[in-house]
Amino acid sequence: MRTLFSLLYPLYSNNKFNLCIPIVLLFMTAISGIALLGISGWLLTGAYIVDIGAMFNLFMPSALIRILSLTKVVFRYIEKLTGHAAIFKLLSDLRGFVFGSMIKLNPKELSKYHNGDLVSRITSDIDILDVVFLLFLEPFIVVIILFFLFYLFFYCFMPINSLVMVLISCFAVVVIPFLLIRSTKNNGMYIQEYSSNMRGFILEMIDSHIDITIMQLQDAKNREFSYICSGMSKYRSNQSIASATGQYFLSIVSGIGIVIIIYLEIGYFEKNKIEAPLLIGxxxxxxGFFEMFSSIVKGSACLGSAIKGADRISAIIDTKNSIKDIDDPVNLPSHGDIVYDNVSFSYINSITNENSTVLHNVNLKINIGEHVAIVGPSGSGKSTLLSLLLRMDEVSDGYITFGGNDIRKCKQSDLHSRIAFLSHDPDIFLGTLRSNIIIGNQLASDDLIFETLKLVNLHDFIRNLPLGLDTFITETGSNLSIGQARRLCLARALISPASVLVLDEPTSGLDRVLEQDFFIDLRQAAGKKRSVIMATHANVFHFHDIKTYKLNDGVLFDN
Incomplete structure (x- = not known):
């Protein structure tokens, strides 16, 4: 609960005015409803007692009833509009803040969460937080205000009834919600976890649908998905039962309260301290007042899910980057030699809990404009060598310099602006060809784009498309060939102002002919002032302008 309110309190504080409006409107709605019931009871009882209104003025109370009926509807409608608008704005801000926190994380920290889990945390875990205000906090505040008004009224005119009101309100607003929150907390945790598992399963199915079809795993996956759905259904059913049980006990408590109030009011009536119309009113x-308790009980049954959602959201927000900038960073030159000086890297294996050495005393220099290829078997540390240059990990020993400056002493943003990275499985984003290319340089003109496309042999292909650069590409670039997709991503890297290209298995998935063409295009595209360092399995030994090193068991050899 503490995590929930520590997460929401800053957001509520920054939106005080927008949140106060629906609270005021709900209060006015409640007052209108309570007054409507009271005046109706008073009017009907008075009219009955004096023989269908023969000596009773019906005009004023009947007019007031019509006004209160209309007022209640209008206030309720506006309250719904303003309340949901305020919460949607608040949750939108929270979602943006969580995404901002997530996107700033180092890939090492972010890799702790699978894709479906991240999607769930930024969607359903945030969405469930709307119940905190709309179904719990807002009606709770209004009930507290109404409680004091009723208490003051009874204390002044019927003191014994004020004690009854205190006891009933405590049970309805404190005891029942407290028991509901405690009993549904674990249930809410499972609901959020099953929701996360469901999203992860669906995303996994989309990514691996071909393999599932070929291996005929449809039935097994159907059973797995049915298990997740049945688990979700079970815990949602438990939540519904808990909510219904809470409403049941609320009805009992409210009924007991009404009986006691009737009994005490009859005593006042018999002593001629109160008239019958006022008594019924x-x-x-x-x-009407007791009806307000229902929303609080309903919201309490959902707070378990909100608490778990807040815990899962806070886990992302509270995650700190293991790689941080120093307080007084140095400025990097736009171009510079790259030097690995006795670089070693090791990590604690999460399975064996033992120290695993990946790189050992690596020494390497890449001069400005030089092309360097790191070859070696899988698992030899090639990708790790590149990730250390990008500061995706920190060296365990030794240091790496760019233009004579230790990269740990500069801003990561400065370092990344000087290095363009092309992974072994580069992403094609849903959008146009243009939007995919200019990721590396948002200010790139069409002329610059087509100049870059010439360098990667995509100029004629895109020029001949009916929509040219505005041609829409599907997610993952399924309407492009593998070679075209790889060249498009290379163009994205080349169009950036970076002076260094870092390529991780850039020809993965290409046949021998396309592979050789890629390296020829790369030499032309990179030019003489742009350094290139790549990790590859490709045969690059016959390219005399590519300096080749072999990495084996973490040790680098000049090839």
Whole structure:
């Protein structure tokens, strides 16, 4: 609960005005409803007692009833609009803040979460937080205000009834919600976890649908998905039962309260301290007040999910980057030699809990404009060598310099602006060809784009498309060939102002002919002032302008 309110309190504080409006409107709605019931009871009872209104002025109370009916509807409608608008704005801000926290994380920290889990945390875990205000906090505040008004009224005119009101309100607003929150907390945790598992499963199915089809795993996956759905259904059913049980006990407590109030009011009536119309009016008004407890009980049954959602969201927000900038960073030159000086890297294996050495005393220099290829078997540390240059990990020993400056002493943003990275499985984003290319340089003109496309042999292909650069590409670039997709991503890297290209298995998935063409295009595209360092399995030994090193068991050899 503490995590929930520590997460929401800053957001509520920054939106005080927008949140106060629906609270005021809900209060006015509740007051209108309670007054409507009270005046109706008073009017009907008075009219009955004096023989269908023969000596009773019906005009004023009947007019007031019509006004209150209309007022209640209008206030309720506006309250719904403003309340949901305020919460949607608040949750939108929270979602943006969480995404901002997530996107700033180092890939090492972010890799702790699978894709479906991240999607769930930024969607359903945030969405469930709307119940905190709309179904719990807002009606709770209004009930507290109404409680004091009723208490003051009863204390002044019927003191014994004020004690009854205190006891009933405590049970309805404190005891029942407290028991509901405690009993549904674990249930809410499982609901959020199953929701996360469901999203992860669906994303996994999309990514691996071909393999599932070929291996005929449809039935097994159907059973697995049915298990997740049945688990979700079970815990949602438990939540519904808990909510219904809470409403049941609320009805009992409210019923007992009404009986006691009737009994005490009859005593006042028999002593001629109160008239019958007023007695019935107060009784029905009390009914209206007790109806407000229902929203709090309903919201309490959902707070378990909100608490778990807040815990999962806070886990992302509270995650700190293991790689941080120093307080007084140095400025990097736009171009510079790259030097690995006795670089070693090791990590604690999460399975064996033992120290695993990946790189050992690596020494390497890449001069400005030089092309360097790191070859070696899988698992030899090639990708790690590149990730250390990008500061995706920190060296365990030794240091790496760019233009004579230790990269740990500069801003990561400065370092990344000087290095363009092309992974072994580069992403094609849903959008146009243009939007995919200019990721590396948002200010790139069409002329610059087509100049870059010439360098990667995509100029004629895109020029001949009906929509040219505005041609829409599907997610993962399925309407492009593998070679075209790889060249498009290379163009994205080349169009950036970076002076260094870092390529991790850039020809993965290409046949021998396309592979050789890629390296020829790369030499032309990179030019003489742009350094290139790549990790590859490709045969690059016959390219005399590519300096080749072999990495084996973490040790680098000049090839």
């Amino acid at each position: 107060i009784l029905l008004a009390s009914f």
